[in-house]
Amino acid sequence: MAEPARILYCHCAHAQVVPRDVKEAVLRRLSDSGVSFEAAADLCEMAARNDPALVRLAGEGCVQIAACYPRAVKWLFAAAGAPLDPARTQVLNMRTAPAEEIAAALASGTFTPNLPAGKPLPEDAPSPSKAAPAS
Amino acid sequence: MSLKDQSSLRIVVYEGAGATPLGPEARFELLSAALERGFSVTRATGRGSVSPSDRTSLLVVGAFDAGVPPAGGVGEDGSTVRFHDIAGMGGRAVADLIDQARSESGAPVPGAWKPWFPVIDFDRCTNCMQCLSFCLFGVYGVDAGHKIQVQNNDNCKTNCPACSRVCPEAAIMFPKYKAGPINGDVVSDQDLQREKMKVDISGLLGGDVYSLLRERSERAKSRFSKERDADKALTERQKCLTKLAQAGDIPAEVLMSLPSPEEIARRAEEAKARARDALEAAGGSRT
Known part of the structure; x- marks a missing residue:
């Protein structure tokens, strides 16, 4: 049997763009579910700091991320040098979907990868280690 | 820190x-x-x-x-x-x-900085350097392979999405922005056709945005020198800034905090030169 997907929840703590009732309801359902999960206060803030924890969170195996738009999540991780594997990542958008839908997807045990496919690979994104000094 | x-x-x-x-x-x-x-x-x-x-x-x-x-x-x-x-x-x-x-x-205090910075969608980016050329605050740079990247995200002006509007491919996102496609929503053909997404604020304003600022400021300065009317000069500047703010959804406080026209001109030239150099280098490395 395949290992269940890891769950990562983003609280988007530093902005009001994710409806408060949605993120609280999703967190409440996760909290009550009895399953292990990861929660980030704000993925944007972690990406801005190039937080090495993003590499851990992108990690190996499948991951379901309750956050915002898949395109934004994909490139936030890539910008921090922690590209997500498109075949093993499902992003659930708390800005647009109701809490019930998100919670049901997290609890269902089914996994539907949905990162937008693109021309280059995430590894093609420039990383801090490759940065040239600003002129 | x-x-x-x-x-x-x-x-x-x-x-x-x-x-x-x-x-x-x-x-x-x-x-x-x-x-x-x-x-x-x-x-x-x-x-x-x-x-x-x-x-x-x-x-x-x-x-x-x-x-x-x-x-x-x-x-x-x-x-x-x-x-x-x-x-x-x-x-x-x-x-x-x-x-x-x-x-x-020593972990940071939450809320001390709103995580507001551009995120580049490299599925869409064509490395045209419009963003590097446009940004006055040194947010963008290029990597060793002459590829555009966000280098100084803490220089970015909170709530200002202006660079995303100059991107002809809608490749620049601000995940905490209110509306799509800048917030990361799917980019539709309509988005690309929309004048405001197309090329630039300068087009909307009928000229180079920095030139416009300079012109307006010069006019205001000249009026100020003739009339010694600080209030009138300020009103003129505010009128210009309001128009810019509306066109690009740029927060007024960002526009109000712009440096002097001379400094804007200097930074704009510097940014354009960096973009030109990067494009030339990228072109050279491709051949």
Whole structure:
């Protein structure tokens, strides 16, 4: 049997763009579910700091991320040098979907990868280690 | 301190073997308090999986058997693991514990900086350098391969999405922006056709945005010198800025904080030169 997907929840703590009732309801359902999960206060803030924890969170195996738009999540991780594997990542958008839908997807045990496919690979994104000094 | 130098601390809510699960309300309160304070949290139970540990310091809290938490320690890399028994502790006490952990770890205070910075969608980006040429604040740069990248995200002006509007491919996102496609929503053909997404604010305003600012400022200055009317000059400047703000959804405070026209001109030239150099270098490395 395949290992269940890891769950990562983003609280988007530093902005009001994710409806408060949605993120609280999703967190409440996760909290009550009895399953292990990861929660980030704000993925944007972690990406801005190039937080090495993003590499851990992108990690190996499948991951379901309750956050915002898949395109934004994909490139936030890539910008921090922690590209997500498109075949093993499902992003659930708390800005647009109701809490019930998100919670049901997290609890269902089914996994539907949905990162937008693109021309280059995430590894093609420039990383801090490759940065040239600003002129 | 640069954002990239700030340390972090991960809180682990442990409910596996050797600990009693917390009550639903206590758990939710703890999770919420930690997240609102800016911490990453791992809830570890016997079900499901979490990411492996990394070099982040850990504060592991739980209702440990007999109220005795395991001993902590310091790893070879200097990261610390501390355990704390929180059985019977109220929400306030747990929040205090988290605050104490923050001050000991040097983790940043939440909300001190709104994470507002551009995120490039490299599926769409064509490396045209419009953004590098446009930004006056040195947010963009190029990597060793002459590829555009966000280099100084803490230079970005909060709530200002102007560079995303000059991007002809709608490749620049601000995930905390209110509307699509700048917020990361799917880019439609309509978005690309929309004049405001197409090329630039300068087009909307009938000329180079910086030239416009300079012209307006010169006119205001000349009027000021003739009339000695500071209020009138200020009104003129505000009128110009209001128009810019509306056209590009640029916060007025960002426009009001722009440097002098001479400094704008200098920075704009510098940014354009950097973009030109990067394009030439990228062209050269492709041949």
